[in-house]
Amino acid sequence: MAFYExxxxxxxxxxxxxxxxLGGSLMSAEVIAAMNDASKSFISMHELQLKAGAKIAKLxxxxxxxxTSGAAAAIALSxxxxxxxxxxxxxxxxxxxxxxxxxxxxxxxxxxxxxxAIRLAGSTIVVVGNAIQTFEYELESAINSNTTAIFFVAxxxxxxxxxxLETVVRIARKHKVPVVVDAAAQLPPPSNLWHFTKDCGADLxxxxxxxxxxxxxxxxxxxxxxxxxxxxxxxGSPFQRLARAFKVGKEEIAGIxxxxxxxxxxxxxxxxxxxxxxxxxxxxxxxxxxKIKVIKEDLNEAGQPIPRVGIHFSSDIALEVIAVLQELDPxxxxxxxxxxxxxxxxxxxxxxxxxxxxQQIKKALAKLNL
Ligand SMILES: *Cc1c(COP(=O)(O)O)cnc(C)c1O
Numbered sequence: 001m002a003f004y005e006x007x008x009x010x011x012x013x014x015x016x017x018x019x020x021x022l023g024g025s026l027m028s029a030e031v032i033a034a035m036n037d038a039s040k041s042f043i044s045m046h047e048l049q050l051k052a053g054a055k056i057a058k059l060x061x062x063x064x065x066x067x068t069s070g071a072a073a074a075i076a077l078s079x080x081x082x083x084x085x086x087x088x089x090x091x092x093x094x095x096x097x098x099x100x101x102x103x104x105x106x107x108x109x110x111x112x113x114x115x116x117a118i119r120l121a122g123s124t125i126v127v128v129g130n131a132i133q134t135f136e137y138e139l140e141s142a143i144n145s146n147t148t149a150i151f152f153v154a155x156x157x158x159x160x161x162x163x164x165l166e167t168v169v170r171i172a173r174k175h176k177v178p179v180v181v182d183a184a185a186q187l188p189p190p191s192n193l194w195h196f197t198k199d200c201g202a203d204l205x206x207x208x209x210x211x212x213x214x215x216x217x218x219x220x221x222x223x224x225x226x227x228x229x230x231x232x233x234x235x236g237s238p239f240q241r242l243a244r245a246f247k248v249g250k251e252e253i254a255g256i257x258x259x260x261x262x263x264x265x266x267x268x269x270x271x272x273x274x275x276x277x278x279x280x281x282x283x284x285x286x287x288x289x290x291k292i293k294v295i296k297e298d299l300n301e302a303g304q305p306i307p308r309v310g311i312h313f314s315s316d317i318a319l320e321v322i323a324v325l326q327e328l329d330p331x332x333x334x335x336x337x338x339x340x341x342x343x344x345x346x347x348x349x350x351x352x353x354x355x356x357x358x359q360q361i362k363k364a365l366a367k368l369n370l
Contacts, residue, residue: 014348016333023212024217038254060193068220071184072117073246074206081120082139086231102148109162133161154183157303169183169201185302187212215259278346285358291322308345324364332360
C-alpha cells in the first residue's frame, strides 16, 4: 500500500540526522516482524515490561532497564523515580499537589531543548555555572535538602567547560544525591550503553529508541540501578498513575527489544566504513564548485563519531539553499546550525540514495547561481 502517497505526504531523503520531526529512524525488517508478531496476542503488560527490561539490561550490561515512550519521557520518569522511590503514597502526594519541593540541578552548559520534561515531573530546574564555565563549588553549594537529583547531558558537542561526569558523580555521592545522564543520541559506540553507569557511576542513563538504535520512534530506554528501575516501574503505565501519560504498547516493546539486540550485534566497523565512503564521495562531488568550501568532520551534530560533510557558503544563505532543497523532488533534508553552513551525513540514508544527495544540492546551488 502506498500509504504516504494516499495522503499526499512527501517522502524525504534524510541526509540530516535521526530527528523526531522526520519520523525518527527507519526500522529493520526484523524489528517490524517482531512488532507484527507482538500485535497478535494479549499478554500482561506488567510481565512484558519486566521480562523485556531484564533482556535489555542483560544486552546492555546494566542492572536494570525500563522501556519508555522516548528519551524525553525517560527524563520525567527518572525524576519521578528519584522523587518517590516508588513509594505509592509519595506518588499520590505528587498527584495531589501536596508533595514537598523538588529541585533538579543542571550545569548551564547542559541546558537542552528537552529539559522541560523535568517540569513534567513537577520539579524545578536549578542552573549552576554559566555558559563559559562551572566550578565544583558552584555545584556543591547548590545541593540542599530540596535537591532530588543532578541531570547531566552527555555529548562531545556540548560546552567543554562543564564539569565532567566523574566529578559530578563524586560530588553527588558525597551528598547522597542521584545522577541521571541524558545520553539520548550518544550511540555509537555501543559501549556507551554501559559506559555512563558502569564506568562513570551514574545511577541512570537515558537513550532514545528512535535514533541510532533504530527502534520505534516512540521508544526510549532508562538503564541503570535496579532500585531506581523498580521505582520507575511503580510510576509508569499500565498503572493509572502519573506516568500513564507516557505509555508504550506491546508492539513498541517488541520493536525496541529486537532493535537493541540487533544494535549490539551489528557490524559497526562495516557501518562506519559506509559512512566514510559516502561522505568522501560527497566531498569529491562538491569539491569543484568554486563558491563553496567543503569540509569533512569526524563528529556529527550530536557529538557522535559519525562523519559528516559541511558545506560553507561565503554569505548567510544557508536558509535560502534549504528553501530551494524543499522545492525539489525528492526533498533532501540537511542539518542547519549556522547561518552560512549546511551539514550532510550518511547514517539516515537508504542504500541507493547516496548520489541523489549531492545531485539535489548541486541543483539547488545552480538555481541560486552559486
Ligand atoms: C533526541 C534527544 C532527546 C529526546 O529524545 P526522544 O526519544 O525523541 O524523546 C532528549 N535528549 C537529548 C540529548 C536528545 O538528543
